[in-house]
Each structure stands twice: as structure tokens, then as C-alpha cells.
Amino acid sequence: MKRLALSAALLLTLSACATTSDIEATRYQIDQVNRQANARLTEVESKLSNEKLLEMVNQVESLKAEVAKLRGEVEVANYNLQTTQKRQNDLYNDLDGRLSHLESAGKEAAAQQAASQPASSQPAAATDTQTSPDYDKALNLLRARDFAKATAALSLYIQQNPNAPQAVDALYWLGVAHTAQRQYDAAIEIHRRFAEQYPDNPKAPDALRNVANCQRDLGQVDIAKATLKRLIKLYPSSSAAQKAREQLTKM
Template sequence: MSRFPLLRRLALPAAILAMAAAPVLAQTPMDDPLDARDARRVERMEKVVRELRDIVFKAQKTGAPVVVQPADTDARMLELSSRIADLEQTLRRINGSMETTAHELDLTKRENARLKEQLAGLTEKLAAAEQRVATLEKPPEPPPPPIEDAKPRTASEAFTEARGLMQAGDNAGAGAAFEAYLEQFPDGPRQAEARYWLGKTQTARRQHAQAASSYLASIRNWPQASWAPDAVVELARALIALKKPEDACQTLAELPKRYPKAPAAVNTRAKAAATQAKCAA
């Protein structure tokens, strides 16, 4: 018995197909071409014959069982082409969706930036409005008490009266009393100290420009008095409130030079002011 019974079965149809095709080709006149449909059929038959021949030769060489696959290459190519077309369409749809999403994200970012700017502007307006309301709600300062001129007062009495008003918490009255003292006794022995205390009342009333002028006048000649170091610090603080940190730093730099024995409390306040003004170490 032959080792390749399947080969004999496959070779026989191949031979029959070959013999069947030969008379057809021989009987067809050379000058009468086949129509397109017959030509395709012949091509398919020749393709099947070639595939069968290859299968037979492969089986003869290897002795492996022969598995005949359907020769439907065109249909598979069409199926693959259809799948590729579907994938390409899906990719185009995904790309379009990603572009749309990216565009919408860009629009959202721009809108967020615009809203942030509007919010910042509204916050500034609200702060300004709150400040105006607070100013309007602040009760007016009481008028300074009238200064009695019924009997002449000495410089010491006028100074003591002004200090008493200040200690009682009446900064407006004390300020008016110190101004009256300075006007009435321009050559008094406590002119510099009176300007220092006048600056204190002005600081309490947030009159920083007037306070700076008063402190500067009080230490113009760098008096060696107990209140003088504090006047230097108060001048620096008034300059900081007036947005003049460089001038404040220069003023604080003079404190250890002019008053090396200043009290510890004054030096502590001076360091705090230097930190606030961001003075160089």
C-alpha cells in the first residue's frame, strides 16, 4: 500500500482538471478571446491547480498530513480592506473628538482666566467700598474743649494740663492743648518734649504726616532726654505708615549712634520696625 493515499486522491482530481482544461483551450480559436467572466474562471482554476501542486509536492517532501485551505484570497482581502476602512473611520472619529475636546478645554481655560480677572477686580472694589463705609460710619471727633483764658497760666501749668488730657485718653483735646502750649510758649524749656507728645496724639489719630513732622522737630537737635529714643522709633513708624521705608531705615540706623543706652523696650520696638520696613541687617 502506498504511503501517500491522500496524495493519490489529490493528484487524480488535479490531473482530471488539467486534462479538462487542455481540450477547452485547444478547441478555443486563438483569434476569439475569452470574455472577462470566462477569463476569471480560468485564472481561478489555474490558481487552484497551482495550490494543489504545491500541496502535493510539500506532502511528498515532508510526509506531513495535507490540510487544504479554501483559496478565497480575494474575499479575505476584501474583508481585511473593510476592517481597515472601519478602523480608519474610527480613528478619524476619535481624532475629531479629541480636537473638539482640546478646543473646548482651551475655551474653558480662557473663560477661567477671564473670571479670575473679574473676581480680582470685584474684590478690590469691595475692599474699597468697605473702607468707605467704615470711614462713613466712624463717629466724628469731638471738638477740642475750649481753652480758658480767664487767668494767665504758666508754661508748666499749660504743659501739665495737656499731659493730663492725654493720660485721660482725650487725644484730640491733648493735641489741641499741646498746640496751644507751643504757640503760647514758643521759647519754653519743654518745646521739644511738647512736640514729642503732640506727635503721640497725632499717631493715635492716624495723622501720620503731622506726627512725622512733630517727631522730627522734637529730635532735631538730638536731645539727651528720656523720651528722645522713643521719638526716633515713633518717627520711623510714622515714615513706614507713609510708605517711606528707606527713610525709616535711615532713622532707625541713627538710634544706636545717638542713644546707645536706649531702654531695652525701645530697642525691641526699633527691631520690630526695622523688620517691618525690611531694613538691611
């Protein structure tokens, strides 16, 4: 009986010892898992931090590139604005000079010009010095640089007086008025038609040069060069041809 009790006690003791060992082993495993989890978490956090930092660096570089691009666009816009303003001023100065010349031209010049023109069923060319209230009104609008109203007045005059002596010159000035408003397509069509229909008109070389300038402002540089070369070939001694040569060296 004593032996049985001793065996039972020994078995219980061994059982208790085995349970404690298992618990310690389990605790050790849990600690190991926790350490591994913490290590992985630290690694992930570090990786995420580096990725965020890299993302921020990329964003900063992207912003720098965008700012540089915008600065370049602003510089180009300023250059284009200055160039456009210069061209506009040149156009205004040219317009003022031509209109002043018209005002100072006398009847003798008109008579000589009329005598030099061959007889034709088409309207007589370049007789701006002849009087016509509607035509003078249109020219006055040009002098005042009221180009929108000048365009309307010239168009109406040509429509109502297709055979009038000033109809040809009105067509030329209509193209100038369109150019001043940057209506380049309309100006090209009008000045090209003027140069083709009235090649002997004193304004024909200037009409071709105006066509080239409008083509240039539309970005059609190669076509503009071809027009300037055609102008030089057709009217080599004209002042417009001299200006065309100077333009070609800068294009």
C-alpha cells in the first residue's frame, strides 16, 4: 500500500515537472515569435519611412522640373510678346508713313500714275489721291487705328463701289486692317489676291511682303521664306524686296 502511494506521488511529481517544462518551452517560443515580429515590424516601418522619403524627394524634384518648365514658358511668352509688339509697332509705323504719303501726294503724281497704267476693264490702280467721302472715311479710321471699323468701312466700300478708282487700293488697305487685328488668314487671302490681280500696282510688292509676314506669324516659316524669295524675284528693285532680303537673313 505504501509502495502504491509512493508511485502515485512520484507520477504526479513527474507530471508536474513535464507541465512546467512545456510551459517554459512555450513561453520561449512566444518570446521568439514576438522578437521576430518586432524585428519585422521595425524593418517594415523603416522601409515605409524610406519609401515615403523617396516619394517626397521625387515630388520635390518633379516640382522643381515643373517650375523650371514654367519659367521657360514665361520667358518664351515674354519674348513672343516683345516680338509681337515690335511687329505691331512696325506695322503701325509703316501704316502711318503710307497714309501720310497719301495725304501729301498731289494731283500731278496721280495724273502721272494714271497715265502709266494700261487701259483695262478692271478698276484703275493706286489712285488714293482722288476724293471719295466713303473711302476717305475708311482711311481716317485706319489713321485713327480703329481697325475693326476700318475693316467694315473698307469692305462696304468695295462691295458698293467695285469699279470705283479707289477700289483696288481699298482692297490693299483692307488686308492691312486685317493684319493689324491679327486676322492673318483673311489678310493672306486678300493680299495674295491683290498681288495676283494687280501685279503692276505699286503696292503689289508690299502686298507679297505682308503675305510673308502673316505666314511667319502663323508659324509657317518655310512658306514665308518662299514668299519672300518670290517677292525678290518678281520685284528685285523694290523697297519691299530690300526688306525681304534683310528678313531672310534673320529667319
